Amino acid sequence: MGTDMGLSAEYYLEQLDVEAARLREAAELGLDAAVPSCPGWTVETVVRHVAQVYLHKIEVLRLGALPKPWPPAGINDRDALEQYDEARAAIVAALREAGTTKPTWTFNPDDSTSAFWFRRMAMETVVHRIDVEQAHDVVTPIAAELALDGIDEVLFPSLAGPWWAEGDTKYPIDATLRITAEGRSWTIQADAKAITVSQGAEGDVAAEIFGDPAAVYLWLWGRVGDDAVQFAGSDDVVRAFRGRLTEATQ
CATH class of the missing domain: 1.20.120.450 (dinb family like domain)
Incomplete structure (x- = not known):
């Protein structure tokens, strides 16, 4: 959704x-x-x-x-x-x-x-x-309001659209993770054939990515390195998620 x-x-x-x-x-x-x-x-x-x-x-x-x-x-x-x-x-x-x-x-x-x-x-x-x-x-700088909305957009529809039904991915991640920036959170459930995104921070996650809105936004688009944001949880899940983003935003 x-x-x-x-x-x-x-x-x-x-x-x-x-x-x-x-x-x-x-x-x-x-x-x-x-x-x-x-x-x-x-x-x-x-x-x-x-x-x-x-x-x-x-x-x-x-x-x-x-x-x-x-x-x-x-x-x-x-x-x-x-x-x-x-x-x-x-x-x-x-x-x-x-x-x-x-x-x-x-x-x-x-x-x-x-x-x-x-x-x-x-x-x-x-x-x-x-x-x-x-x-x-x-x-x-990027305006924080625009960056937060940009995070929202890259997660859906760019990432979580109906692109994965055939399981055509090199990163068949099977996990839930969360992105948080300036008090807003997005929870992402991902497997090889579907990605869903919901607003909010409910439930356990395998990994979390957080930081300044502009830094998180640019990290999602591959415009800054890992040192621009912070991570918690599984490094493997973060790496697989980053790879899936690359596939979705090429």
Whole structure:
């Protein structure tokens, strides 16, 4: 079962605007810099990726379905920063035009409305803003409210969606664990064929991951190392959980 989106569409648009501007500012420090958390990627790769995610979601919102074929021919022919600037303005406009109730394709089995993409685009942007800032060693904070909501989102639908029914995982973890940050907790029950997430800290767990909201959020996305958060309980469960996250968020 998923968790509810607790922040407003307007908040997500504001954060999307702020985070996209920060990404752009950091990118101007150099497009050729390597991105530590994405081996083989440069800042330019990240800029193009984010721009093209925006462009793809504009089409999803327009069509109410996945655009096919995708990507269009020549999508990489443009200057990366020019494409990014146009795409970030266009995604905000597309979200405002769609509103929050338009039926559309999403990968959330519990939400097939455009509201889903307000949150997802804000979260997409903050994670990749961190990528670009890490490339230039100029990392700035993530708002605690956004990070907590980001933890919620990466756990469901990114991790706990219906992706595991065939048991297709290298990490067939069979355990319950908990994530805690700033007074909020999520309890995760996982086995090879299903992952469920519930709010709260009830029941025994094999392992717990806790820390500052931004650190926990970035750890879940593989953007910081284990030293950024704290662990209790089984190291094997934590390692298997981290591997499962990698499979879900590639």
